[in-house]
Amino acid sequence: MIALIQRVSEAAVKVDGEVTGEINQGLLILLGVEREDDEAKAKRLMERVLTYRVFEDQDGKMNLNVQQVNGSVLVVSQFTLPADTKKGTRPGFSKGAHPVDAERLYDYFSDLCEEKLHTQRGRFAADMKVSLVNDGPVTFWLQV
Incomplete structure (x- = not known):
């Protein structure tokens, strides 16, 4: 499981022109779920x-x-993070989890975050428009 985290002063996500989540100071978390991921990995990544x-x-x-x-998090599913980019000019997506499993683990991760702090989210598998002001910029790739 992969989280690309960005420290933001504000971030929002829209689906079909409707805001589905927005935060002020906090973290924008782009979450990629891989084939072998499970609840234990989701919990470990959330804690990290x-x-x-x-x-x-x-x-x-x-x-x-x-x-x-006292920040917030905005969790957005990002199926392209586990892509294989080692060869050629087109990414391969065979490392990503099946959509049913990915959605379940995305929801689980987001629910765990909600237990700890103010959490907003995107909409799984939707065409989302994400806007942010990266504070720094500060961006890290975390993987478990």
């Missing part, structure tokens, strides 16, 4: 994301996590 120290403390060092700054 929510405790990853990407926000600055009073000394300007990245020592605080999203919970410590």
Whole structure:
């Protein structure tokens, strides 16, 4: 399971012109689910994301996590993250989870986040328009 996290001052996602989720300070989480992923991996990744120290403390060092700054998260499914890009000029998607499994684990991950802090989400498998102001920019790839 992969999370591409971006520290944002604001982020939003729209489906068919309707805002399905928006946050102010926090993390935009693009979540990619791989074939071998399960609930244990989703929980481990959620714990890692929510405790990853990407926000600055009073000394300007990245020592605080999203919970410590009372931030929010916006979780967006991103089936292209597990793509195989090693050969050729077209990505391969065989490493990605079956859509039924991916949606279940996306929902599970998002539900776990909701238990910890304010969480918004996109709509699984929809054509989404994501906007953000990346604060830094600060972006990290986390994988379990």
